[in-house]
Amino acid sequence: MEGELSIEVEDGGMNNSIAEEVKKDEGGPLPEVSEDERDSEEEIWRGRRERMNNALAASAGGQDPAKTYKYARKLARVIRGGGNVDEFLSKIDDLNDPLLRDIDWSAVLNSRLECNESLLHVAASAGKDDLLRLLLEYVGDFLITTQDNWGDTPLHRVARSAGSTGAAEMLIRRARDLPNVEDKSLLLRTKNKCGDTALHKAVRRGCANLVRYLLSEDLEPVYWKNASKKSPLYLALLINDSAIHEALFSLSLEPSRIEGLPPILGAVVHQRHDLFALILKKNMKLAAMTDSNGGNIFHLAAHLNRAWVFQFLQPETEYLTLEQDMNGDLPVHIASKMGYFEHIKKLEKVSRCPNGQGQTVLHVAAKYGRAFVVRYLLSDPKLVLLLNLADHDGNTALHLAVMYSQPAALIHLVRTDGIDLSVFNHRGLYAVDIARRRLAMGYEIRHHLAYLALLCSLAGKGPFKSPELFLVRAEARDEELSVVRSLESMPDRDIVKDYINSRMVVATLVTTVTFAAGFAVPGGFNSLDKASKDERGMATMLDNRMFQAFAICNTIAMFCSMTVVVNLIWAQVVDVNVAVAAFERTTLPLKIALPAMSTAFLTGVTLTVGKLPWLANTIFYLGLVFLLIISVAKLLGDPLFFHIRRRPLRRLTFWLILAYIYLWRVETYIYDENDAEDNRREEKTFASPPVDVAGESRTDDSAKAKCEDALHPPSH
Numbered sequence: 001m002e003g004e005l006s007i008e009v010e011d012g013g014m015n016n017s018i019a020e021e022v023k024k025d026e027g028g029p030l031p032e033v034s035e036d037e038r039d040s041e042e043e044i045w046r047g048r049r050e051r052m053n054n055a056l057a058a059s060a061g062g063q064d065p066a067k068t069y070k071y072a073r074k075l076a077r078v079i080r081g082g083g084n085v086d087e088f089l090s091k092i093d094d095l096n097d098p099l100l101r102d103i104d105w106s107a108v109l110n111s112r113l114e115c116n117e118s119l120l121h122v123a124a125s126a127g128k129d130d131l132l133r134l135l136l137e138y139v140g141d142f143l144i145t146t147q148d149n150w151g152d153t154p155l156h157r158v159a160r161s162a163g164s165t166g167a168a169e170m171l172i173r174r175a176r177d178l179p180n181v182e183d184k185s186l187l188l189r190t191k192n193k194c195g196d197t198a199l200h201k202a203v204r205r206g207c208a209n210l211v212r213y214l215l216s217e218d219l220e221p222v223y224w225k226n227a228s229k230k231s232p233l234y235l236a237l238l239i240n241d242s243a244i245h246e247a248l249f250s251l252s253l254e255p256s257r258i259e260g261l262p263p264i265l266g267a268v269v270h271q272r273h274d275l276f277a278l279i280l281k282k283n284m285k286l287a288a289m290t291d292s293n294g295g296n297i298f299h300l301a302a303h304l305n306r307a308w309v310f311q312f313l314q315p316e317t318e319y320l321t322l323e324q325d326m327n328g329d330l331p332v333h334i335a336s337k338m339g340y341f342e343h344i345k346k347l348e349k350v351s352r353c354p355n356g357q358g359q360t361v362l363h364v365a366a367k368y369g370r371a372f373v374v375r376y377l378l379s380d381p382k383l384v385l386l387l388n389l390a391d392h393d394g395n396t397a398l399h400l401a402v403m404y405s406q407p408a409a410l411i412h413l414v415r416t417d418g419i420d421l422s423v424f425n426h427r428g429l430y431a432v433d434i435a436r437r438r439l440a441m442g443y444e445i446r447h448h449l450a451y452l453a454l455l456c457s458l459a460g461k462g463p464f465k466s467p468e469l470f471l472v473r474a475e476a477r478d479e480e481l482s483v484v485r486s487l488e489s490m491p492d493r494d495i496v497k498d499y500i501n502s503r504m505v506v507a508t509l510v511t512t513v514t515f516a517a518g519f520a521v522p523g524g525f526n527s528l529d530k531a532s533k534d535e536r537g538m539a540t541m542l543d544n545r546m547f548q549a550f551a552i553c554n555t556i557a558m559f560c561s562m563t564v565v566v567n568l569i570w571a572q573v574v575d576v577n578v579a580v581a582a583f584e585r586t587t588l589p590l591k592i593a594l595p596a597m598s599t600a601f602l603t604g605v606t607l608t609v610g611k612l613p614w615l616a617n618t619i620f621y622l623g624l625v626f627l628l629i630i631s632v633a634k635l636l637g638d639p640l641f642f643h644i645r646r647r648p649l650r651r652l653t654f655w656l657i658l659a660y661i662y663l664w665r666v667e668t669y670i671y672d673e674n675d676a677e678d679n680r681r682e683e684k685t686f687a688s689p690p691v692d693v694a695g696e697s698r699t700d701d702s703a704k705a706k707c708e709d710a711l712h713p714p715s716h
Contacts, residue, residue: 151192159201195226225260328356369406394425
């Protein structure tokens with residue numbers, strides 16, 4: 001049989017070396033083994049082989065698969081239960097048992113158990129080297145490299161269970177003696193379903209002796225990555241075992257052959273200061289490894305804010321700070337992009353170097369809106385020279401800050417002495433031209449803020465045109481006559497008339513509504529027969545501050561809309577140019593009238609439902625939200641609002657915004673004060689007090705007395 005043929009092959013000088021490895025794993029110096037002890041051990045193994053041979057010789061062929069699987073599980077339980085070789089043999093060598101005589105033990109030893117594992121897998125997992133040695137002499141060759149459902153071979157099981165080097169040596173030697181196998185390192189290089197070799201498993205389990213032995217047998221797997229893109233070198237970063245670190249990183253390795261994640265970058269990610277220093281000490285070539293984007297250790301440190309990495313910035317590693325990644329960025333540009341200006345200080349020697357796009361650290365900081373970095377760079381006399389430098393596209397830091405709408409960085413740039421606003425890029429565009437185009441593309445608030453920052457910097461400087469611009473962009477010559485061209489391209493009178501009529505309808509409706517609201521105020525007026533002489537015809541809520549806000553807003557809306565109506569009436573009887581000018585003058589009053597009318601409506605409705613607090617609160621705060629939307633839509637939605645260049649008009653606009661904000665704050669405060677005041681003035685919240693069934697007023701005697709005194713004052 002196949003098992004019997006392997007007996008003589010395995011019987012040789014290997015046993016002594018295996019015993020030595022097993023004792024070596026147990027620690028301590030190896031004791032001297034006498035010839036008598038060695039002969040005694042050999043005698044024991046001869047007896048074990050004889051017992052196994054007798055069982056195999058007495059077994060019958062053609063065994064039932066179910067019965068074979070049953071007894072294989074029994075043997076597996078013996079191994080998992082901690083049984084030794086003698087207990088294992090006692091299960092199969094009882095020749096007097098009639099039930100055991102009909103069992104094909106060769107089939108049992110070569111059968112597969114749960115999860116497609118063999119008895120070799122079980123013995124390797126249990127760390128039973130003697131049982132593993134016995135099984136290796138009697139199982140078929142195909143089981144040496146067989147894999148279970150997870151792809152693990154018996155050698156994987158030895159490494160996973162932190163087995164001895166003796167067990168690994170037995171498996172590796174038996175695998176190398178397999179016939180018809182060209183690759184003698186097949187067992188060492190076999191990967192499981194997760195892409196792990198036995199070396200991956202040994203490193204992960206922290207078996208230093210086993211790692212050293214596997215490396216001595218085959219060095220190739222140390223370069224290989226698993227399914228997680230981690231080589232044994234990278235896995236060593238995840239454990240705290242200096243012996244394994246020394247064994248792996250003391251090797252003379254070629255960085256170009258290491259697959260997966262670079263171990264030196266893993267030390268940066270996991271903040272392994274000790275391993276980082278060890279790698280630089282043992283193999284400086286590993287420090288030059290890069291990730292898939294071409295970034296080295298200083299690129300990664302600048303991105304992750306690992307300040308301790310820059311302590312290793314030595315003459316041997318300074319060249320790494322000059323290397324570009326695939327985006328063309330140096331480590332100093334990554335630090336500027338992330339906003340870590342303290343790293344820029346440490347990379348001061350290369351802080352003026354451009355990246356692949358010709359951009360300096362100031363360009364990058366302005367592009368990504370890193371205001372603190374921009375302020376730091378502009379405060380450094382050596383780096384402020386970068387202020388007006390252009391990249392490969394002719395853009396300065398000011399151009400990029402406007403192009404990517406970064407108002408925070410833009411403010412520091414325009415406030416710096418020496419900023420040149422008249423620089424145009426290779427497309428012939430000034431920074432203000434880019435801001436104007438960005439504003440036309442969308443209505444995001446940061447676009448408006450960037451444009452306003454530029455306008456503030458241009459205030460009082462007047463327009464600028466470089467003569468060279470006419471050569472770069474010939475159409476710029478026509479921009480000098482833009483005003484004349486705009487007058488020549490005035491729309492037809494009929495189109496202007498349609499615009500005027502549309503606005504006239506809106507303004508007239510606002511005038512009509514506000515005029516009517518002025519004489520139909522919330523709460524009505526005091527009646528002639530129920531009020532004193534001084535209060536006749538007065539509004540019942542005159543002392544209410546919410547009512548006062550209603551009256552003010554209604555008046556503002558009335559006169560603003562009336563101003564629009566008058567201007568539009570006058571615009572219809574003159575020529576088209578004057579009509580357009582008059583039409584534009586009605587924009588601001590109408591923008592004021594609409595929010596004012598909305599505010600008057602909000603305060604009026606809130607007053608009328610004041611007796612029901614939850615409804616009044618709901619209407620008031622809901623109205624504030626919509627009023628804010630209307631105000632923003634009217635004031636900030638129109639790009640022309642940001643085209644105001646004259647300082648007085650710009651200040652007036654800011655004051656109008658502040659006035660609105662103050663109005664909302666006052667109204668909120670007024671409404672909180674109204675609840676207590678309304679309780680004291682409850683009798684004045686209606687035009688006339690309620691009457692009872694008899695028609696008499698339900699006021700108290702004191703109220704009647706006061707009313708009679710007011711109507712018939714006493715004579716003196």
